[in-house]
Amino acid sequence: MASRYSIRMNLLPFGTLPAYKPRHFVPDAVDLGDWAQIAPLFDELERRATQAATAGDLETWLRDWSELSAALDEESSRRYIAMTCHTDNPDAENAYLHFLENVEPHLKTRQFALEKIHVTHPARAALAPERYHILDRDARNRVELFRPENVPLETEESRLCQQYQKLSGALTVTFQGREQTLVQMGRYLEEPDRPLRREAWELVAARRLREAEKFDDIFDQQLKLRARIAQNAGFANYRDHAFRRMGRFDYTPGDCERFHEAVEGEIMPIVRELHAERRRQLNLESLRPWDLAVDPLDRPPLKPFSDASQILTRTQRVFDRLDKELAREFQAMQDLKLLDLDNRKGKAPGGYQCTLAEARLPFIFMNAVGLQRDVETILHEAGHAFHAMAVRDEDLYAYRTAPIEFCEVASMSMELLGKEFWNEYYPSNGDGEDANRARRVHLEGVVGVFPWIATVDAFQHWLYTHPGHSRQDRCDAWTALMNRFGGEVDWSGLENIRAHLWHRQLHIFIHPFYYIEYGIAQIGALQVWANAKRDKTKSLADYKGSLALGGSRSLPELFKAAGCAFEFSAQTIRPLARLLRDELAKAKAETRGVK
Numbered sequence: 001m002a003s004r005y006s007i008r009m010n011l012l013p014f015g016t017l018p019a020y021k022p023r024h025f026v027p028d029a030v031d032l033g034d035w036a037q038i039a040p041l042f043d044e045l046e047r048r049a050t051q052a053a054t055a056g057d058l059e060t061w062l063r064d065w066s067e068l069s070a071a072l073d074e075e076s077s078r079r080y081i082a083m084t085c086h087t088d089n090p091d092a093e094n095a096y097l098h099f100l101e102n103v104e105p106h107l108k109t110r111q112f113a114l115e116k117i118h119v120t121h122p123a124r125a126a127l128a129p130e131r132y133h134i135l136d137r138d139a140r141n142r143v144e145l146f147r148p149e150n151v152p153l154e155t156e157e158s159r160l161c162q163q164y165q166k167l168s169g170a171l172t173v174t175f176q177g178r179e180q181t182l183v184q185m186g187r188y189l190e191e192p193d194r195p196l197r198r199e200a201w202e203l204v205a206a207r208r209l210r211e212a213e214k215f216d217d218i219f220d221q222q223l224k225l226r227a228r229i230a231q232n233a234g235f236a237n238y239r240d241h242a243f244r245r246m247g248r249f250d251y252t253p254g255d256c257e258r259f260h261e262a263v264e265g266e267i268m269p270i271v272r273e274l275h276a277e278r279r280r281q282l283n284l285e286s287l288r289p290w291d292l293a294v295d296p297l298d299r300p301p302l303k304p305f306s307d308a309s310q311i312l313t314r315t316q317r318v319f320d321r322l323d324k325e326l327a328r329e330f331q332a333m334q335d336l337k338l339l340d341l342d343n344r345k346g347k348a349p350g351g352y353q354c355t356l357a358e359a360r361l362p363f364i365f366m367n368a369v370g371l372q373r374d375v376e377t378i379l380h381e382a383g384h385a386f387h388a389m390a391v392r393d394e395d396l397y398a399y400r401t402a403p404i405e406f407c408e409v410a411s412m413s414m415e416l417l418g419k420e421f422w423n424e425y426y427p428s429n430g431d432g433e434d435a436n437r438a439r440r441v442h443l444e445g446v447v448g449v450f451p452w453i454a455t456v457d458a459f460q461h462w463l464y465t466h467p468g469h470s471r472q473d474r475c476d477a478w479t480a481l482m483n484r485f486g487g488e489v490d491w492s493g494l495e496n497i498r499a500h501l502w503h504r505q506l507h508i509f510i511h512p513f514y515y516i517e518y519g520i521a522q523i524g525a526l527q528v529w530a531n532a533k534r535d536k537t538k539s540l541a542d543y544k545g546s547l548a549l550g551g552s553r554s555l556p557e558l559f560k561a562a563g564c565a566f567e568f569s570a571q572t573i574r575p576l577a578r579l580l581r582d583e584l585a586k587a588k589a590e591t592r593g594v595k
Helices: 035-049 055-085 090-102 104-120 129-145 150-169 184-190 194-210 212-232 238-245 253-281 308-322 324-335 372-390 404-425 433-465 471-485 495-499 506-510 516-534 536-547 555-561 570-589
Strands: 172-175 178-181 339-342 352-356 361-368
Touching (some): 055 090, 055 104, 055 352, 055 361, 104 129, 104 150, 129 238, 150 212, 150 506, 172 184, 172 194, 178 184, 194 212, 194 495, 212 238, 212 433, 212 506, 238 253, 253 433, 253 471, 253 516, 253 570, 308 372, 308 404, 324 361, 324 372, 352 372, 361 372, 372 404, 372 433, 404 555, 433 471, 433 506, 433 570, 516 570
Parallel strands (some): 339 361
Antiparallel strands (some): 352 361
8 A cells, every 4th residue: 555645646747657667676566655665675685685696696686776776766756746846735745755754864774785785796896897887986986975874964954955945936926916936027037128127137136035044044054964964974075075975086176166267268258248249239338137138139028939838849840850869759758748847836946857767758847938048948958858768778777877967968969959940939930030039049148157157166165165154254255256257247236136146046055066067068068069060960979879878988988979078178168169159140140130
């Protein structure tokens, strides 16, 4: 019998889905939300490990362990999906928290025990090194890091992350006579009416600022927990612990600092040029925060679709034209209801792709409200989804996920490759002006995201290497970085809002140190795009081939398979900055009515 904390099927858009391959080890009837039923499966794996005498025996054991891991991962994902789709539903919240508090702590301990068995198993040396090198490396790393005393601390950390999501997801404002989410308010920042934009921006900023103490309370608790977690594992600070925990074997904090310097030297000149051009086109004395999303030529906001069904139809057409194989996969996702795209009250903010590890299928979550950035989001998350589908035949659970730095190459490349066909989102505009305008907006976004990534990443380095800092110290550090990477935007009179702007960046709260990956991946994606300009067929083949490797190769090897260099200093960024500047000029020239 399922426990009272099982997920009701009506909370999930896709309902039940069969496993990609029939189970051989995990019973079909087991309740994966009940630890009493899960524990015997770990007992059995530990017992069988002692009987695995040959490399073949150990490989069978690894496959059964993978099957159990995938089943538990999917159970966790289903509960997370239900909770984020329905943050105001107590059943969804309770089911998620039940798994978080009553299953995951046991899982960490028992998974560690199996990893320790694997790392020290006498038959491991007989496994083919080219197949198992990455698996062994990652397992050794986790074994070395694991501390049982950190398990309850990590559970409490996850609870605080959920509190942040709940607080953020509940924020609304009343504007133009109706209650609207902060995501929905984003559409007004594209309106030509400047007083309207300012009113909308200030209303949202003030709403966030009213919760500043709550956000800081959550983060202060997270800081203390993370410091204890690092100390328990023998690290001087949480940054160094996080780099090891995240398996950053191929780059260091020093490399991240070189990335920040490269962005400052190679990208910020383009940012300042774009800001100056925008200020001139808008005929303003100074550029204010509410002037960054509006069309600088006073054209109405781009409207690529009106509702979730329309964005699906039009995105399908993009993939139909880009690549037939990818098009079939996106259609399959629609058929299986593996997308929840519309924005609504009670839905968590943001967007993500979550893999259902046993079905080996992707699920896309986002908050579409009819903006051009929604087009970029659906293509981005579709790239992640194609990555998940590319590794469906991989039986080792650990290899069905790549390092995040490469996962984001999959998604960001899809934005760049797909934008060639953005006229599908603007079919009524036969001359392609809106599509060209959208491409320029996207490229401006690519330029603009580099300094934001550098700001968020540098801020996280500061946070965890300055123990005992005050909330005011935090504000000052953030402000200094905004001065370094903020471009030509005038924040006078808005200093307090600016100093707390980091509260909106969920990664700082929920995924500490997960943000530099976007910068590294954007460099990779720009290289994929540059390659496609020279040879589209080969570039797409390399792209799909690299996705199929999953996590079975190192980051430099994965980048190489995609036709990219794994290097992110000024030497690599400089030619990509030239490409961006040239393509921005081209998009501008192809758009009519340029002032």
